[in-house]
Amino acid sequence: MSSKTALANATIAGSLAAALAMIAAPTFAGPKLPQPTMDKCFGIALKGENDCGAGAGTTCAGTAKTDYQGDAWKYVAKGTCASIKTPKGTGSLEPTKS
Numbered sequence: 001m002s003s004k005t006a007l008a009n010a011t012i013a014g015s016l017a018a019a020l021a022m023i024a025a026p027t028f029a030g031p032k033l034p035q036p037t038m039d040k041c042f043g044i045a046l047k048g049e050n051d052c053g054a055g056a057g058t059t060c061a062g063t064a065k066t067d068y069q070g071d072a073w074k075y076v077a078k079g080t081c082a083s084i085k086t087p088k089g090t091g092s093l094e095p096t097k098s
Contacts, residue, residue, distance in 0.1 A: 040073040041081035041091040051075050053095065070096035 042053070050064040050072035064072035068088040076084065076091070084091040 035075050037078055038075040039078050039081050039093060041076040041084060041093065042073045042095050043068050043070045043088060044084050044086055044091040045069065045072045045074045049074070
């Protein structure tokens with residue numbers, strides 16, 4: 001095998017490995033688009049399942065570090081947030097300290 005062929009094969013293999021890694025890696029998205037029929041409900045998202053807002057050191061959606069994090073929100077149907085119960089209390093339309 002020539003050095004050109006070996007280099008080409010290595011480049012293809014490296015590109016394939018990089019593409020597979022990108023597909024398998026979790027993605028962190030920005031905030032979801034505004035949804036007029038929904039409310040942002042803080043303190044109800046499970047770890048890594050928030051739609052956005054997750055405090056300092058996080059990028060946004062999917063970055064809540066704990067379950068029911070008070071500064072992370074999920075969209076819920078309008079008017080239902082305060083009725084959602086968690087082990088830390090009910091949902092809130094404003095960020096909480098819990």
